[in-house]
Amino acid sequence: MSKKHSPATTVIGIDIGGTGIKGGIVDLETGTVLGERFRIPTPTPSTPQAVAKVVKAVVDELSTRSNAPSDDAPVGITFPAIISHGVARSAANVDESWIDADVDEIFTKEIGRDVQVMNDADAAGLAEARYGAGQGVKGTVLVITLGTGIGSAFIYDGKLVPNVELGHLELDGFDAETKASASARERDELSWDEYAVRLQRYFSHVEFLFSPELFIIGGGISKRSEDYLPQLKLRTKIITAELKNNAGIVGGALQAAVHFKLTK
Numbered sequence: 001m002s003k004k005h006s007p008a009t010t011v012i013g014i015d016i017g018g019t020g021i022k023g024g025i026v027d028l029e030t031g032t033v034l035g036e037r038f039r040i041p042t043p044t045p046s047t048p049q050a051v052a053k054v055v056k057a058v059v060d061e062l063s064t065r066s067n068a069p070s071d072d073a074p075v076g077i078t079f080p081a082i083i084s085h086g087v088a089r090s091a092a093n094v095d096e097s098w099i100d101a102d103v104d105e106i107f108t109k110e111i112g113r114d115v116q117v118m119n120d121a122d123a124a125g126l127a128e129a130r131y132g133a134g135q136g137v138k139g140t141v142l143v144i145t146l147g148t149g150i151g152s153a154f155i156y157d158g159k160l161v162p163n164v165e166l167g168h169l170e171l172d173g174f175d176a177e178t179k180a181s182a183s184a185r186e187r188d189e190l191s192w193d194e195y196a197v198r199l200q201r202y203f204s205h206v207e208f209l210f211s212p213e214l215f216i217i218g219g220g221i222s223k224r225s226e227d228y229l230p231q232l233k234l235r236t237k238i239i240t241a242e243l244k245n246n247a248g249i250v251g252g253a254l255q256a257a258v259h260f261k262l263t264k
């Protein structure tokens, strides 16, 4: 399905994560979520059918609101995996059966509306570049999301280079996200100082590889930055995401709006 859509100022964005599926109505002018977000825990197992049903439930709830876009307007959806032409090519923190699944087609069918699917960290990066901490920054900006896994978005002069998977750098013999994600901190019951040591190792390595102008930290624990940011010693400026937990929802909605030409 892909019909011509009318211009819009709001778009529904859905952010699929390892623990929750969150949605909101996004104002494309300001890059803000209007009203409350709506969240349902990610089903276990997180198979395509189960996740698609929850995504539909989130879209249905948002669609009942007075400021919702029209019922046939496209929806932007973020997914925690490599997304190439709408197809998942990895599945680190979701059910393995997603690998090679046509995510775009699965959600389009379930919701009955056009959708645009992208990697979750890419969406967060896009939102920060357009509306948040990365606005107007020239050169390389790396947005690193610390959550169930580690996600990354590579932005150059405000443009996204999609599907850069820096959470899976192999570092000291480990997949980096298994040591430095927010969930690794909880699993290993680390103090913030102990966690900062792992973040230092990770960010020093990424800095050495890419020499970015700016690091932006996203994900749930960007809220707790005073507990670990002051400990990090890097050449690169490192700040937290301005859109906080809404970055994925906003970036997903923005990408859908651009793709379906609802906005510039």
Ligand code: BGC
Residues within 6 Å of the ligand: 079, 080, 081, 082, 090, 092, 093, 119, 120, 121, 122, 145, 147, 148, 149, 150, 151, 152, 165, 167, 168, 177
């Ligand atoms: C996945 C990425 C995703 C990140 C954050 C990683 O495990 O490989 O695609 O962006 O988690 O959800």
